[in-house]
Amino acid sequence: MKMRYRLLHTISFFSLMLLVSCTKRLDQKPSDGIIREDYWKTKEQVRAAVIGCYGSLLGDPTNSTAALPELLFLWGELRADMLAPSLGTTASQYEIMNVNTTSSNPIINWRPVYRTINYCNTVIDFAPGVLTNDKTFTQEALNAYVAEAKTIRALLYFYLARSFGDVPLKLSATSSDADITDIAKSSRQEVLNQVIADLNSAEPNAPLTYGNVASDKGRITRFTVNTILADVYLWMEKYAEAIAACDKVINSKRFGLIGSSSAWFNTLYRTGNSNEGIFELQFDAQKLNTFYGMFALSSKQFVAANRVMDMVYTTDEVNGLKDIRSDGASVRATDGLIWKYVGKNSQDLIAQSDSYTHWFVYRYADVLLMKAEALAQLSRGQEALDIVNVIRKRADALEGSNTHPDPANVTEVSRFILEERAREFMFEGKRWYDVLRYVKRNNYAQIDFLLDMVTGTVPANTIRATQTKMKDHNSHYFPIFEYELQTNKQLVQNPFYK
Secondary structure: OOOOOHHHHHHHHHHHHOEOOOOOOOOOOOOOHHOOOOOOOOOOHHHHHHHHHHHHHEEEEEEEOHHEEEEEEEEHHHOOEEEEEEEOHHHHHHHHOOOOOOOOOOOOOOHHOOOOOOOHHHHHHHHHHHHHHOOOOOOOHHHHHHHHHHHHHHHHHHHHHHHHOOOOOOOOOOOOHHHHHHHHHOOOHHHHHHHHHHHHHHHHHHOOOOOOOHHHHOOHHHHHHHHHHHHHHOOOHHHHHHHHHHHHHOOOOOOOOOOOOHHHHHHHHHOOOOOOOEEOOOOOOOOOOHHHHHHOOOOOOOOOHHHHHHHHHHOOOOEOOOOOOOOOOOEEOOOEEOOOOOOOOOOOOOOHOOOOOOOEEEEEEHHHHHHHHHHOOOOOOOHHHHHHHHHHHHHHOOHOOOOOOOOOHHHHHHHHHHHHHHHHHHOOOOHHHHHHHHHHHHHHHOOHHHHHHHHOOOOOOHHHHHHHHOHHHHHHHHOOOOOHHHHHHOOOOHHOOO
């Protein structure tokens, strides 16, 4: 049975009930309970508020908006090439899959993200005052809690910058009606700079361990901070810095790849919190995820695209070999069912009441492949391929998926890594961001990859129009949700959607 946060969830949702917002202006305002003077008195209250930040990552305590993992899945996969619609696909989902997103689409409602950001801001602003009220609360403990809050805030702003481009940057808690103000957008560069600043501030103070596996995988550690830093540096094309951040995780010797075996799927995905996990959102029987309805019911919203088995993993009917990440792991080959979140093992489906597979934010394989990607951009192709081959060997990757890139050819090696990331992180909400990072590099040198990609994902009669859209780089970011434009007069719509 999984190591779980049962007590943690209890504290989490108690905290969140104190934090319920009034849903105005980026969800800036929590209720008075969390910010009034009689709350911030003890270290236990600080801990409860921090755990509340994690709880908000699992879902909205008011059930008025989508759970963040569901939203991050949709943001990271709908615009890419690994999903196909099914019987339950909604009009809003079709709209994004067909590259026809409008500002009224509820999927682009960023409220759940800003709600959690405000919880983090609340901790950052109010926790320091507890030092004067609780003499048993130490500066070291405060620094660690603030590091957790800053890292979660940084991660969420990183998602916003990659998804929307320019976004409002709110770094202080909204603790009263007087604090609710219209906020203009900050540039992508300003947001990313703040993300880096938060992570660098958090890194020396984040715990190395909490003393138990579930907390080490489900809460922010120093290794989580460095993993996010590597991801941000890759996005910003700062490759030496990305390698340095990856090496801090690799050289810790605290993580490894889960090898190929009959228990591989169960260890890595179904049970979770394995030696490969770096940051996993911890669902359990008391807090189920929403993925069963998306992937397993007869009215499921998505199946795997045909290319997943045919072109990404490839097949070997002659020898009966398979990539362990393919049939019975990411997908059920017979019907395209997305298996990663609904499989009990490689063959049996879980019951809906057991839908508590974790959401995997980062795994050790991600650190290795990010390092490989950075090495490739620094013309260290053979070193990059050596890392990729470690991943492929673990997975029993088939020869049909090996393009044998020339180590001296940066483009070939980079493309090979991009496709290996697709095999490794199938349906983990990373594909669109990986593709966009690849395409935008060197002033959109690989824009043709994106133009080719949409030929297999949109209706045939819209391909030419869609490719024209994609040539405008502003189309690669979502529009701002219309409610935000109506309530915040400082906001202007993203350029492509005006």
